[in-house]
């Protein structure tokens with residue numbers, strides 16, 4: 001039997017656009033995901049988050065389910081355009097009321113709220129003036145964050161600024177498979193700098209306005225992958241190291257040490273001329289180290305050198321003989337130990353939460369309505385075991401949020417992938 005520390009936090013996670021629905025109610029403004037979903041061919045079967053799991057209306061029942069499951073914490077995201085419909089200026093009170101109701105309901109049930117400020121749904125009004133490619137969005141984000149800290153900070157003690165900024169930058173501005181659908185690597189790199197800067201400025205603001213002693217903590221959630229070279233060749237080892245800089249260290253290094261990883265920074269600067277960094281940016285990033293890091297772990301990456309793949313020159317290899325989830329992601333719990341031990345050694349053992357971990361499986365109900373969730377149980381047990389190993393090996397791991405509480409809108413995959421521990425009809 002594995003024992004976890006008494007104060008270890010067990011929770012689940014969701015994000016506003018993926019669960020709330022009520023996309024056109026109570027004054028919510030349009031976000032870039034509403035726009036993106038309306039473009040033909042972008043989302044599986046043309047689906048969208050207009051209704052989704054209707055968390056906006058059913059939040060009280062949902063919290064009841066969380067209580068029945070025995071969760072100690074719930075990680076949700078705030079929809080920026082529910083609070084500021086055009087991204088800035090006038091506040092939408094009905095949007096604020098929704099989050100007040102949700103937070104109060106959680107607390108009534110002894111469930112600690114963890115709030116994410118940005119889980120990808122930028123107000124369309126800000127996108128119309130350049131979105132994350134426009135430096136002004138950094139200031140608008142800090143205004144929005146300030147409002148959220150002042151309004152909800154008396155009850156929310158765990159804050160995440162950005163969820164998976166790598167995905168925002170690269171899936172949204174280079175691969176084009178996420179909103180806003182851009183396909184320009186230079187833009188993606190510049191966006192990544194603005195996301196990191198906006199995180200640091202929000203952390204700075206949080207510490208200015210939240211009285212010391214209130215006990216609140218703030219961090220960022222990164223999608224991280226332990227890297228493995230496909231073979232022992234020097235070329236594969238170097239490729240894996242560079243891809244580690246690209247996926248992991250590009251965010252980890254500035255957020256935890258105040259500097260970009262040198263090799264990749266040199267390549268981007270030489271070949272693309274980005275990121276453009278204004279005077280004072282790196283000082284601000286260095287001065288505002290997070291209280292904790294959120295780690296979203298799903299799978300490892302196995303990397304081989306290749307001539308073909310853009311300026312980084314690599315390809316990803318799918319290990320044969322491994323098991324895969326419904327997303328075709330390799331099931332590799334040991335990678336979690338590898339990843340967290342690396343973070344412990346490299347960054348002076350920061351406090352960590354697993355802010356996402358989980359798997360999609362086609363777990364459809366049997367005729368009697370029950371679900372055989374064996375695949376998910378095996379997946380989760382494997383990762384829980386690795387967490388215990390990490391704690392034994394001295395990692396400062398404070399909690400775990402399973403992705404996801406409910407089956408929900410899985411971005412470009414629409415509703416075709418089920419991550420929930422609660423099945424949604």
Ligand code: IFM
Pocket residue numbers: 015018164296356403410411419
């Ligand atoms: O659904 C997403 C979530 O929004 C961000 N992290 C990965 C999850 C599964 O793809």
